[in-house]
Amino acid sequence: MRMTSQRRFGATLVAAVAGIVLVTGAPAGAAAAVPAAASLAVQVATDGQLRARGAAVTMPIEVACSEGAATSWLSIEVIQRAHGGEVARAYGYMERLPCDGTMHTVELTATAQTLAFHAGEAYVTAVGSVCAADACVNVQKAGEVQLRR
Numbered sequence: 001m002r003m004t005s006q007r008r009f010g011a012t013l014v015a016a017v018a019g020i021v022l023v024t025g026a027p028a029g030a031a032a033a034v035p036a037a038a039s040l041a042v043q044v045a046t047d048g049q050l051r052a053r054g055a056a057v058t059m060p061i062e063v064a065c066s067e068g069a070a071t072s073w074l075s076i077e078v079i080q081r082a083h084g085g086e087v088a089r090a091y092g093y094m095e096r097l098p099c100d101g102t103m104h105t106v107e108l109t110a111t112a113q114t115l116a117f118h119a120g121e122a123y124v125t126a127v128g129s130v131c132a133a134d135a136c137v138n139v140q141k142a143g144e145v146q147l148r149r
């Protein structure tokens with residue numbers, strides 16, 4: 001069975017979500033160090049904006065992550081039932097979140113992979129990750145949203 005690029009992306013997304021917390025240890029014989037606290041909070045807005053006649057969806061997402069994060073990223077998947085029972089899917093991704101310990105609203109645009117989106121109800125899953133010196137934290141939030149023109 002051949003795997004399409006969107007199914008590979010979906011499998012990668014599932015693999016990323018499966019690794020919820022990764023902690024690395026100190027070398028043998030070293031004194032236990034207090035790891036830098038990695039934290040991440042994600043909140044998906046209840047409304048999304050259709051772009052280019054449904055070819056993309058922009059979602060405002062509130063994020064707060066620990067200051068000094070070494071790496072950070074956020075991805076979204078938007079799913080909507082289309083006419084005839086088919087499903088429209090879109091994916092978006094961004095790196096380097098504004099990690100300064102305060103809440104920020106970022107706009108993440110997901111590009112349609114299958115069908116165009118229309119105004120109405122959709123389902124969004126947001127997955128984010130922040131890594132500090134010795135630990136990574138992953139967060140997943142999902143829920144229904146309204147897509148508007």
